[in-house]
Amino acid sequence: MFFKMVMNDFYRKKIVTLTVFVFITLAVLLAATATNNIANLVQSMSELKEHADPADIAQMHSGEYHQAEIDQFIEKQQENIAMQETMVLLNVDGSHIHVDNNETMAGTIQDISFVVQNKKFDFILNLDNEKLDVREGQVAVPIYFMEQYDLQLGDTITIENDRYQKEFVISDYARDYEMNSSLTSSKRFVINQLDYDEMLENQAGELEYLIEFKLKENGDSQGVQTAYIEAGLPANGPIIEGKIFTMFNAMSDMAVAVVIIFISILLIVIASLCIRLTFLATIDEDLREIGVMKAIGIPKKDIKKVYLNKYRVMSLAAGMIGYLLSFIAVNLLNGNMRLYISSDLSGNLKYILSLIAPLLVYFIIVTYCQQVLKRIDKISAVEALRRDSMERGKNRKYRFPLQKNKFFSTNIYMGLRDVWVRFKLYRLLLFIFTVCTFIIILPLNIFNTMNSPEFSTYMGIGKYDMRIDLRRTDNITEEFKKLQEDLQKDSDIEKYAAYITSSYQVKNAEGSWDYINIETGDFSVFPLNYLEGDSPEGEGEISLSYANASKDRLNKKVGEEVVVRVAGKEKTLKVTGIYQDITNGGKTAKADTSLGINEEAVLWYVVSMNVAQGVDINEKMDYYQKAYGSAQVNDIEEYTQQTLGHLIDQMSTVVIIGIFIALCIVVLITALFIRMLLSKDMSQLAIMRGLGLTLKQVEHQYLAGTLMVLIVGILLGAVASVYLGELLVSLVMSFMGAAKIEFVLIGWQTWILCPLVLIVIVGMTISICSKRAKEDDLSVVLRS
Template sequence: MTLRLAFSGIHRQPLASLASVFFIAASITLLTLTSLLSCQLYGSIDSLMDQAQVPDILQMHAGSVDEQGIKDFADRCPQITGWQISSFLNLNNPAVRLKDQSLAGSTQDNGLVIQPEHFDFLLDLSGSRPEVQPGEVYVPVAYRSLYDLETGDIMTIGSDSLIIAGFIRDAQMNAMMCSSKRFLVHPQTLERLQDAGVQETLIEFMLADGASPSQFRRTYEDAGLPASGPFIDRSLIRMMNVLSDGTVIFLLFLVSLAVLAISLLCIRYILFLQLEQDRQQTGMMKALGISRKAVRQIYLVHYALLTVPGILAGLLAALILQRPLLKQLRELYGTAPDSSAVPLACLLAASVIALIVLISVRLSLHSLDRQSPLDALRNPQTFGRSGTRFMSAAVCAGCTFLVLVPLFLSHTLSSPGFVTSMGIGDAQLRLDLASAQTAGFVTERLEKDEQVKKWSLLTTYGQTVRLTDGTTLSLPVETGDLEAFPVTCDKGRLAEKENELALSVLAARELNLEPGDTLQLEDQPEPFVISGLYSDITNGGKTAKALHLETEPDPVWTVGYVSLKDMADPQSWMESMSGTGISVTSIREYVRQTYAQTLHQLNLAAQLAACTGLFITAVVMFLSIRLSIQQNRDTLSLKKALGFTTGQLKREWFLRQIPWCLSGAAAGLLLALGPGKWLCCLVLEQLGATGFSFDIPWFSALAVLFLIPAAALTATWCNLSVLRCITPCECFRGKESS
């Protein structure tokens, strides 16, 4: 009987049932999409790293190394199960062109390599090791879309030309957040082009299961082996790959939560309308002795039946929408292997949404318990246009929040001011220098250059900190004039004295240090006082800044920051400064290239959120107005009998919606600037970026504040055309439309 009554309710109220299915499907679509993308991201990254056999430890070193010394070390170290030395010919970016585009402004260290012999393989798009021929080159797949490249295009290095034979996935340096990119060439080609760049070396190790990378680093350093470059472990490589698309997946998760909240609100509204329409029927059932639990059961079964088509529609929509979002991910990392975790995650997401909806319905049905049979049979209907107006405000607020948060986050990450959260100052130009000798030349030139307003050269040295458990932490320490282009400190300030050192937030969190504490670097004779904590999401987010180190090992890298005078032409200055061992790029371009993958996905997610927000606004308003008209049909008929025209009724309903829609949009803006900013801060803080603040594109924000109410009011006006179908005599007959 309960099932029959539930089906009868669906048949009797098809519009309300269809609306409920739509809201359930919308919530399931986005949460399932989040689950799909997460499984694909982690699965494809892990699969690529396994296929390529990514090393557990990578030590980059400027220059050549003593291979016999590395071999002797590997033979006597029981932690090592495999090792190899790979050459990396670091090219002079201004001398390199991909098709017709120069790499002069590239922020990457672009280098030529040959296929490694034992592990750390470079794979083509089919997952195989490509057989490159003399005169050919395989280009990093990240550059295919960035520079609009195709197979057969020409790569020029100085006066030499190479044919682009294909594209490679580099599990170690795939992400644009990694600072280096490898081009695969034939050994003969590498030999011929030796004079085109500076020789660097990648010293790579595979470790035994259970071996600690930090302990191995200490063993390596104690052996006095080459270490004039970053020390990278497998976990850092994986994190850099995940960061590029992980931010977008989190944003999509926020969007799904916003849609779920809107959907629950709409379903609750629809349920209250149904309860009002069924007031007399439920009162009659109670009067006949049917228990309150049985009455509630009818509505629960009713919505349980609606969740079935909602789940199917949501899963189907998620499968369709995943294709554009997975396009870049699959290009960079390949397709994730088939796994039972993917369908299980999708079903779990759908089940969670269905369960939340049913719990919400069950809680909303408490109003039935408070209603006596006599009240149900006697009291008039009370849920009318006030509920519709509140619904208008709530939906406009939710959808405005849904659209603005991705828009603000995308614009903020692409703005030059965000560099202060990346661990670098807000300068105009960035110089990447190949060697200490180059730094001397640049210093002399900048001091004499009348176009330069302000400049600073910062040198980074590799340092080690021993933790309380005996393990060590690799800590790059940047030294130089920190006040020329200061980063913003979350706590305290940058180093101002010789014995002071500022720590990044993530490094301070791992070392459990606060401003005022002391830190002993293993290569330095005296401890440093922590002067402050700053944001940094480069180099794994664990860095430090000091005026200088008393004991200076070989530098890892040197960068320069420059701001020019107003009279200077930045493009001409960049061209004049660029040369062998010097790469110059604007800070805006540096941010764009570093976050190219993330920004592309963020823009895609922002577009999806905008379309979703506008669509949901229009659909919700259309359905809520239609349901409210049904609910107030007798009142509207009576007004027509009293002489009101259809046009007057339409204007009355429409004008009363305007302030509610506008106030809802304004509330959505406040929610985006408040809770929305807090949620974004929560995630970015885990990456090391604190003190986050939205860089608001006010023109776009005002456009959203206009479009959301416009979509709501347009749907309202179009829907009010049904008022002409209401006749004056209906109120006298007591007729109700189905």
Template sequence: MKLLLNLVRKDFKKNKVMTLSLTVFLILSALMLAGGLRITGTLVSSLNGLNDIALPPHYLQMHKGTYDEEAISEFIKKHTYIKEAQTVKMLNVNNADFFYKEESFETSLMDNGFIIQNEKFDFLLNMKNEPAVIGPGEIGVPVYFSETLGIQKGDILKLQKDDDYKEFVVAAIIRDASMNSALASSKRFLIHQVDMEEIAQYMGEWEYMFEFLLEEGASTSLLGKDYMEEGMPANGVAITGSLLTMINGVSHGLVALIILAISMLLITMAMVCLSYIIRATLADETTTIGEMRAIGFPSKAIHQLYQTKYLLLSIVAGIIGYIGAIPFGDFLSSSVILYNGYGHGTWMEWVLPMVGTVILILMVMRRCRRILHKNLKSTTVEMMRGNGSMKKEGHYRLPVKGLRWHNMEIALGELKCKWKTYVVIFFVFVLTSFLILLPMNMKNTIENPSFITYMGIGECDIRVDIQYSENLEQQKDDIVSYLRTDEDIEKYAVYRTNFIEVKNDQDEWAYIRVEKGDASVFPLAYLEGNPPLDGQTIALSYLNASELGLQVGDHMEIKYQGEVLLFKVSGIYQDITYGGKTAKTNFDFKENNVEAYNVFLDLNTGVDIDEKTVTLRSILEDSKITPIHAFIGQTLGGISDNMALVESAAIVIALLLMMIITVMFSQLMMAREHSAIAIKKAMGFSNKDIRIQLGIRIVLVQFIGIVLGTVLAKSLGEEIFGWLLSFMGASKITMLVKPMSTYLLWPAVQIALVLVTVVGATKAVNSYHIRNQVIE
């Protein structure tokens, strides 16, 4: 064993560049794989820990307006599958009356309400994940606003309406298992009962949350069906516990999936480079291996020699990658910890990365064994003669008239006859270009205003949400009357929301959110089919259609106010809002059954969107006015921020790999072409000429690789991104790129980096001489 280890050590010293290059590839592969799994483990542990302590409801129904308390009590008693229930009173305040550092919350997309700590479940927790205790004059602020606005303990928040005024001292930053995420459009502030009674006298509107915990195995869809059928108060949205968990985890989970996808790319590159390096090493050492066999070394020992080398290499890389994944994973999961806490299943943060690292090591060894078995089949005599490494290479002729651009023509000639040698570096250049552009294109797509089409509506400038109220219809009519006379508005459309019953995949009636409005004003891009054109057709969101097993042209039963109707599916569209489960129809709902209205509008050319938003807010005080760019930014801001971190990490890793593969390949090519370089010098070529020829070959291969990588980032990247977002409700994404950075800036950066690397890596050419070649 000692002899074996000595041979391995000498081999490492002999092939320092190749060994170091492969080690870095394997370290980065292990780092990304273990890092992605660490984020996954942290996310699962954190969400479970938060839910175990906060006890979010299994079913939550929001309601505005009066209700019959006795009817609610009777409903709870009647249904034995309800384990626990409570009614939470929330005082919603106008964002224009809520201030932090003299700036109002008016620009915030969130609906902000005040509650007192719950008694039974759905607790609001402090940053120690303990139910927060708030005294008079104090307030607990959602962690969302702590992150986005920088609100910290000790800061002052102010409520002011006309002459009434109230200040609160921030006593705690709050984690809310029901409304944590930016994807949840409501946020709850925690205050004391005394303060609640005081401010309710002069501002705010009461909203109620009827929350339920169910017995083990009970169905939330059954509860929703019974609740609606028995006419319980439902002037608001209904949310299930599974949807709450999905909303809380989706932005962080998406980052984990992207990192794991990147790690798969890196592992692929590492395996390709491993194959290349082993074959190159065996080709150079064929005679030595033959001599070892001739003096009595068994084939098994030779196999063991090389396997030991790559086993040690992969173990070292795995350990370094695993250790590096700890700060790397913690950095990218810091937002998970901020919103959810550490949880109590922290073993997953350590075990999952370790399992991934072990799997990577096993993959390396399996690949190594297969390559060695395939390449050590030659006989001892063939190896000693070097026949095992003899490969036919093509030849190129110099033109009779001489070389006009001698360096270019020779480089192209050598590239043509030795193109197989460049397959590996070409493949790596393709993947590194792909690695740079994929997260970048994803981030650009999310931040583009047209991404609104993946949120269930067409492109527009401003969104008006008419809040739930007893005067809903009058409020809508007043807004429409104003919009008709506003000369700044090019077009607008009103959409009403209702709830209807459909049969789910368990053949049970369940409620879904459905929207009615003119689909031609702000058209959606449909995955299949067309928008509903009459009252007998319906379009389904992708997740709804998938869950119900329906396609365009199928018929489905719908129950509305006790009547069963037959609808035809006209189209399938993408929507990541409301858990990805929505529908659209032109069915004529009764006005007294409408749950909400949304108005979307476009402004005339030249009208500033932000300025017009301020104007509309001052006129339409009872509605929420949001520019679409702000709606996307606030709703998907957490995802976008996390994507920015992934983008930066991917760029650094890709550029580092590009440098490593260039150095490794340059060293290998110079070693293989030692005699050819010496002969060129004898023919009169300068060191500069030879280095330029090497550089032309590598950069030309890189240029083609960048082109292919860019195309793949757009085409294959759309498939990958669509697969990632399919869990949210969007399965087919059109990548939106920034042409200047995608097609000019980053290709130029990559080529410049490789040129600089080639210049440094080819300095060894200066020491090559024909005299040394003759001596050899």
């Protein structure tokens, strides 16, 4: 009998049932997709790490090198170090690498190295996660460059300089665990040993060394690094721990997953509210049926089953559909993962973890239904038959009488009055409109911020028009001086600043020595936005990145002192400021030129500049690129795009998903809410129509009240997306070195386009739903 009643209810309320069904499916779909994506990321990262077997500690070094010194160090650290391997990198300037159509890689911000596959660990893989085995005359190109220059298998690249020229055929794409991410500043091309020896013999590039250590299971990573520094071993370059490689590889996909999970949580909350809204409408419509069932002696428990079983069946069906659809939808998010981490995402973990979403949604809905159904306990048979249970015990107060209206038309006034009188009913709609606006605008703000030149302030650099990075060559010091002289004479350059980054030893919180990259120069020309304090402007001053100043690093605050070793002497520097930096693991520092340059450990030279008003930046970039062939010339927007391109692309997908989800929620909730109001107001509507009001006039009343709630919800959602959104994003980004994100807002998107789209969609939904009043027989309603 109860099954038949449930089926009859399905048929009787097809539109409402279908609407709630779609909504639950959507909630499960999004939650399962996010879980699926995380499961894929965990499993694929584990697989990639297993096959690549990356180093636990990697030390870059340029300059004189003796392997015998490293071997002696390993003998003393046998309790910590399991294996050691040194990869010799042959660095080639991008301007010397030609791709099809005679295009070069001169514009890349990456350091390009040609290498031979390692023998012990840190293997570079193909797209099947198998160790690359490259034949003579062939090359495996990093995925990063495959995307950037649209390189295909079978295409050729040519290395050409004054001493060497050779054409290579692209045989594979290189998946490099340690240097996959665009956030790492180096990329490795894999070639055959014979080709490598030929390049080395002809001095086709500059030598650099990647000194790598694989630790034993309980090896002390920090202890090895400290011992390495104290031993005075080759360290002209950054030192990176293995966990940084993992973070860089997972960052773009994890950032997307975090946003999707946050939206999923909001969806689950809204799903519960949606069920409540439906129940209120359903119980209100079925008051007489409930009264009859109670009058003939059917237990309250059995009456509840009639409603509860419907939503149990619906939740199970919607959960399964959402679960299955998630395996299709996840393909919208894991394109980057398939390319950079694992082409095969067929592991079993995702099938198990993704079940959490439908089970959780089912549990929430059933539990919430049981709570809402407690209202039936309070409904007596007599009250139900009189259709007055929802308002029982309350004296109606006719506030805001119509005759006092002096500003609005009658229908608009009645709609606004209804919101005020029944605000407890409308506050649910207000909350959902606020959340939907938040879901739309937050991802949009994140995308616009990352895609803006302003984001450079979170990369440890000031805001300027263009920058020139000088690559390490034999005459780099002379070129650096000549470049500054040329800029001084160039009337098209409004201002410029030169910076030199070197590796120094710094005393950490435990009193031992670590390496730190310190950039020296005049930081007042293109100032950073500091979290605390200001830039170093005089002798004995230094500013630290947020990551370096944190408790697990140097543990310093503004005004405290840092001890740095320069040319064998210790210097005490005062911390003047703390800034944000998500590059190089976020562990950088800036000091006045009085600190002195660590000549043996110079990492890179950079010159930043602004062009004069009216000067074409692209033309000026082309001029300096031709004048300094080995240099890398970029505007700040291109630099940001190359560094964060993958994350920006991923976030654009999230923006589209967020807009689609939010608009679906708005339509579904508005439709359910208007249906509930029409059910509750059936008698009043019949009276109004009996007095001569047209359907259009009734529609205008509901439209006025709902749109007022929508406008307030849009304002609250937009404000929350800025202030609360900045807080949430800053919390996540603090793990990457940026603890205070300020959104770049595009006004016409936030305050015009988004509100206009929501208003149009809500208006159309109300118009369609209001037509239901036309179907009711006035005589039947009035007699009831």
